[in-house]
Amino acid sequence: MLTTLSPWKYQSHMPVHEAEAIVLRQYPLFEADRIIVLLTRDLGTLRAVARGVRKPRSRMAACLEPLNHINLQFYAREGAELSRIWNCEMVHSFLGKRPTLDRICGFSYFAELVQELAPENNPNPLLFRLLLAVLQAGEINGVQEGLVRYFEVWALKLNGWLPNYDYCSGCGRYVKDDRFYAWPEAGQCRCAECAQNLGIRIGPDGGQLLHEMLERAPVVFASRPLHGAAARDLKRLTQRLIELHLEKRLKSYQILHDVLYGSPSSAPNRRRDPLDPDESL
Secondary structure (H helix, E strand, O other): OOOOOOHHHHHHHOOEEEEEEEEEEEEEEOOOEEEEEEEEOOOEEEEEEEOOOOOOOOOOOOOOOOOEEEEEEEEOOOOOOOEEEEEEEEEEEOOOOOOOHHHHHHHHHHHHHHHHHOOEOOOOHHHHHHHHHHHHHHHHHOOOHHHHHHHHHHHHHHOOOOOOOOEOOOOOOEOOOOOEEEEOOOOEEEEHHHHOOOOEEEOHHHHHHHHHHOOOOHHHOOOOOOOHHHHHHHHHHHHHHHHHHHOOOOHHHHHHHHHHHOOHHHHHHOOOOOOOOOOOO
């Protein structure tokens, strides 16, 4: 009688890898297992099976919840799509025991965007550091539009998707401290004269805010209120760049937007959203 052996029976012959990681998401696999998607500091995005974590007495279940910062030990077979988690240790849980709605939705958006941006097995330590710093800032001050814009701007920059908006692509004029127009599809910046009012208008305040985000730590923007045209301009720019490169709008962003500014369906009680391009200034 033949016996079918688990492919993990020979795991003792495979080396154990260690990694510092942030859990991005998880989803069921079979009755008691889950697939865990993680962003590691040195290995990029990793997908791994966690055996038995859906059982009530699993020791790893709490450690592998989304948005946990962990130290991970896992087996990886050459050519396999999935690794297998052997052990993990909690460093910090960013949602904690009493998560607020803005943190749940904000951190979920950050995690989804990172998963879209970071290819598997492609190291991106700067993106890991960015996500970790933004989660730390959001835990302290909550998730507001300043932190959301900061994360988007830096995520775009680290992936090479944020053009240089200091100079006009047409005439070479320095426009950093003046009004300019962004052409996301072409990856260009135009002064008012060259653009002829075509593109996404970024006023002087928006340009200054963009410069400050690239020069300062995320905690500075974690609770910073953004107002009026500057906030609206940057929101239109970052969302257009993200949608252009991902070719879709992330579902978690719309949920976060509704949490921060109120559901569009409840218009009489809705707070005015300074980032909405349809709002009057």
